[in-house]
Amino acid sequence: MNEKTITCIICPSSCHITVRGSGNSIESIEGHTCKRGMKYASSEYLHPERNLTAIVKAKDYKTPVISVRTSRPVPKDKQIACMRIIRELEVGPPYEIGRVILKNILDTGADILLTNE
Numbered sequence: 675m676n677e678k679t680i681t682c683i684i685c686p687s688s689c690h691i692t693v694r695g696s697g698n699s700i701e702s703i704e705g706h707t708c709k710r711g712m713k714y715a716s717s718e719y720l721h722p723e724r725n726l727t728a729i730v731k732a733k734d735y736k737t738p739v740i741s742v743r744t745s746r747p748v749p750k751d752k753q754i755a756c757m758r759i760i761r762e763l764e765v766g767p768p769y770e771i772g773r774v775i776l777k778n779i780l781d782t783g784a785d786i787l788l789t790n791e
Contacts, residue, residue, distance in 0.1 A: 675701060680718050682711040691715040723747035726756055727789070730775070731764040740765060742775065744784040752780050760786060 675696050682689040691705040693715050700719060706712045717723075725747050732740040742763075748756055756779050765775050769791050776786040 678719055680715045682706065682714050684708075684710045684714045687711075693719040695719065722750040724750055724753060726753060726760070726784075728757065728760045730760060732769070733764060733766040735767075735769060740769065741789045742786050743789050744779070744782075745774075745787055746782075746784045748779070748782045748784045752782060756780055756782070756784075 675694055677692060677694045680691045680693060682691055685708065687707055689706050689711050691703060691711060691714075693703050694701045698720060700716060703712050703715050706715060726744045727741065728743075729739040729741050732738060742760065742765075744756075759776070759779060763775060763786070765788070769788060771788060771791050773788045774785045775788060778784070779786055
């Protein structure tokens with residue numbers, strides 16, 4: 675059985691939640707003070723995800739780079755592969771906030787969006 679302690683980021687309480695389980699099943703969750711914390715810890719244990727932010731090369735822009743982010747969190751185990759792809763991107767005009775510059779990166783359902791104009 676595996677045990678993982680997770681600090682909840684959902685509310686200011688920052689509960690230290692202990693999740694015990696094996697493989698893709700959870701045996702117990704302890705230390706949460708609300709249902710949202712229990713849901714967060716369960717998700718973090720089974721399928722951790724993170725939003726990605728980065729910069730990419732920009733053609734004909736006021737600076738040589740422009741900031742981008744994912745439209746939704748991506749699985750933590752795909753972050754490095756996503757960043758390798760993002761690192762190679764180069765974008766040109768139009769520079770509009772929210773413009774999709776890459777759809778569905780690595781079949782995660784997340785698009786890469788411009789965050790600066």
